[in-house]
Amino acid sequence: MAQADKRGARGTRGPSVTRRTLAHFWRVTATQGLLFAADVLVTVGYVFFLTFVNPLVVGQIVDAVGAGGVAPDEVLSTFGPYVLALVGANVAGQACSKLQDYTVSKLDIAGSYELGALAFDTLANQSMTFHANRYGGTLVSSTSKFVAAYSSLIRTLTYTLLPSAASIVFTIGMLAPLVPVYVALLSVILVVYVVVVFKLYRKILPLNAEASAAQNRLSGELSDSITNIMAVKTSGRESYERALFRRANEDVRTTSAARMSHTIRTGATTSTLIVLMMALTAVFIVGGHAWFGISAGTLVMIFTYTNNLANRFNYFNSMFQQINQALGDAHDLTVILDEPRLVADDEGAPDLAVTSGAIDFDDVRFHYADASERDCVFDGLTLRIPAGQRVGLVGRSGSGKTTLTTLLLRLQDLQGGCICIDGQDIAHVHQVSLRRQIAYVPQEPLLFHRSIRENISYSRPEATEDEVVRAAREANALEFVERLPDGLETQVGERGVKLSGGQRQRVAIARAILMDAPILVLDEATSALDSESEKLIQDALENLMRGRTSIVVAHRLSTVASLDRIVVLSEGRIVEDGTHAALVAAGGEYARLWGRQSGSFLGSE
Numbered sequence: 001m002a003q004a005d006k007r008g009a010r011g012t013r014g015p016s017v018t019r020r021t022l023a024h025f026w027r028v029t030a031t032q033g034l035l036f037a038a039d040v041l042v043t044v045g046y047v048f049f050l051t052f053v054n055p056l057v058v059g060q061i062v063d064a065v066g067a068g069g070v071a072p073d074e075v076l077s078t079f080g081p082y083v084l085a086l087v088g089a090n091v092a093g094q095a096c097s098k099l100q101d102y103t104v105s106k107l108d109i110a111g112s113y114e115l116g117a118l119a120f121d122t123l124a125n126q127s128m129t130f131h132a133n134r135y136g137g138t139l140v141s142s143t144s145k146f147v148a149a150y151s152s153l154i155r156t157l158t159y160t161l162l163p164s165a166a167s168i169v170f171t172i173g174m175l176a177p178l179v180p181v182y183v184a185l186l187s188v189i190l191v192v193y194v195v196v197v198f199k200l201y202r203k204i205l206p207l208n209a210e211a212s213a214a215q216n217r218l219s220g221e222l223s224d225s226i227t228n229i230m231a232v233k234t235s236g237r238e239s240y241e242r243a244l245f246r247r248a249n250e251d252v253r254t255t256s257a258a259r260m261s262h263t264i265r266t267g268a269t270t271s272t273l274i275v276l277m278m279a280l281t282a283v284f285i286v287g288g289h290a291w292f293g294i295s296a297g298t299l300v301m302i303f304t305y306t307n308n309l310a311n312r313f314n315y316f317n318s319m320f321q322q323i324n325q326a327l328g329d330a331h332d333l334t335v336i337l338d339e340p341r342l343v344a345d346d347e348g349a350p351d352l353a354v355t356s357g358a359i360d361f362d363d364v365r366f367h368y369a370d371a372s373e374r375d376c377v378f379d380g381l382t383l384r385i386p387a388g389q390r391v392g393l394v395g396r397s398g399s400g401k402t403t404l405t406t407l408l409l410r411l412q413d414l415q416g417g418c419i420c421i422d423g424q425d426i427a428h429v430h431q432v433s434l435r436r437q438i439a440y441v442p443q444e445p446l447l448f449h450r451s452i453r454e455n456i457s458y459s460r461p462e463a464t465e466d467e468v469v470r471a472a473r474e475a476n477a478l479e480f481v482e483r484l485p486d487g488l489e490t491q492v493g494e495r496g497v498k499l500s501g502g503q504r505q506r507v508a509i510a511r512a513i514l515m516d517a518p519i520l521v522l523d524e525a526t527s528a529l530d531s532e533s534e535k536l537i538q539d540a541l542e543n544l545m546r547g548r549t550s551i552v553v554a555h556r557l558s559t560v561a562s563l564d565r566i567v568v569l570s571e572g573r574i575v576e577d578g579t580h581a582a583l584v585a586a587g588g589e590y591a592r593l594w595g596r597q598s599g600s601f602l603g604s605e
């Protein structure tokens with residue numbers, strides 16, 4: 001269990017995953033092209049007006065004041081335009097800043113929505129093998145982090161990365177013609193900084209992915225323990241589960257600490273850059289006029305621009321941290337998004353058209369993905385079920401009964417042979433259309449944390465009130481539903497925990513009755529019911545099976561004795577096949593089992 005989760009952090013990692021994450025993020029951003037362009041524009045505008053125009057105007061004021069000779073009556077005409085420029089630049093800068101809040105929030109909301117939908121579609125369409133190998137909690141955690149990573153990146157881009165890049169361009173562009181020596185030295189410092197930080201950043205990236213994978217595993221362990229809290233408590237294994245949790249928590253601590261020490265090194269590099277930049281500025285302010293003839297106003301501009309730039313770099317460390325963390329957080333789901341879909345539809349696969357419901361298992365070979373070829377569940381199984389036949393499937397635990405039913409639903413693909421319904425290979429029809437033709441009641445009734453009504457009508461949401469009530473009555477569920485304070489509106493709890501096992505099965509049977517599909521698969525559908533309740537439902541099931549091809553898996557042989565045919569499986573092979581009477585008369589495995597069960601039945605009744 002959860003092998004893939006445990007492999008998670010050690011799977012594909014590094015820049016290629018980062019590139020793929022960014023490609024996913026860019027795809028959703030590009031769908032909001034205009035909004036993104038507006039976001040870039042107002043961000044650059046905000047930097048231009050507030051950090052570029054302001055020092056430029058102040059520099060010119062300083063030069064004008066330094067030149068002297070402005071008479072009191074000329075002050076307004078000389079400096080009025082500067083004052084207007086300052087006020088105008090601030091008004092425009094503030095407007096850009098507010099628009100920036102708006103555009104980035106819209107991008108964040110729209111992108112998060114699209115990425116959430118992408119993640120859900122991918123997970124919902126992945127095969128059962130994929131899900132069997134992962135913790136549900138880990139997938140939930142990876143999905144939330146993936147969406148949050150987009151939010152973090154788009155905000156970092158808007159509020160830190162883009163303004164910093166714009167500041168560098170404006171500063172260099174503005175100062176280069178005035179003080180080329182200064183700009184050349186500043187550029188050298190910046191290039192060295194970028195190279196060093198990029199190197200450090202490449203080291204931090206895998207550490208972030210590892211820290212994030214450790215957090216996802218922690219969520220998985222936690223949800224596994226909490227979901228099975230009943231088993232934990234009844235086995236008195238709280239301390240064991242706590243130890244498992246602590247171990248996973250320890251991984252989170254270790255990986256987070258490794259990430260932190262690298263982040264501190266990036267921070268130290270940034271501090272060095274800021275000190276170097278300001279030292280360079282100090283040298284120029286002190287000697288600029290004497291050595292290069294730089295005016296006082298230009299010196300003010302050098303100081304202000306460089307100081308603004310240094311202030312931006314102060315946020316670089318947290319920016320790198322945010323970018324790294326976001327890319328690390330998005331890592332696991334990116335890998336999942338790019339995994340091939342295991343049970344995929346052919347391009348343009350047609351819908352299954354059930355005419356009579358004949359099912360053919362033809363030379364079926366199958367083993368589970370994590371088992372070797374020698375551990376085949378089926379190695380050449382052939383079983384032909386004519387239309388409308390009701391077949392009981394019996395055999396020892398582990399003989400392959402449930403697997404056969406899930407193969408009919410194409411929850412896994414075969415390694416050999418084929419399964420046909422009315423002559424159509426189920427591997428080449430649209431899988432949703434296949435499953436809509438099969439009413440399936442699994443061993444564990446699968447209920448949602450919703451009302452009983454929603455659970456029953458899940459198979460046919462458009463069903464009327466009367467149809468839902470009728471299905472509940474036929475499944476012998478209405479008698480307990482009516483006793484509940486909220487009747488059909490009663491919430492059943494997660495996986496139906498607020499109902500008894502038998503009640504859950506009756507809700508699941510009502511769902512199958514309501515679905516009214518031409519093929520019926522009941523996998524131990526009545527195993528949790530007492531004999532009396534089973535007998536009551538049996539009539540409804542008999543009615544339901546009439547005219548439909550049915551496969552009924554059961555350990556309790558009385559459930560299948562009256563069916564048209566019984567197939568006995570042993571280690572994936574059919575060892576007996578016939579009617580109840582014929583098999584009892586044959587005196588084989590079925591007869592032995594029947595003798596034992598009917599004896600105990602008689603004894604208990």
Ligand SMILES: Nc1ncnc2c1ncn2[C@@H]1O[C@H](COP(=O)(O)OP(=O)(O)OP(=O)(O)O)[C@@H](O)[C@H]1O
Nearest residue numbers: 132368371377395396397398399400401402403404
């Ligand atoms: N998801 C899975 N991954 C790997 N092996 C599996 C998986 N599900 C079942 N198996 C294995 O396949 C074999 C057949 O299991 P299956 O559930 O079909 O048996 P069964 O006859 O329905 O048993 P039972 O009567 O106990 O329900 C078993 O050996 C089982 O361990």
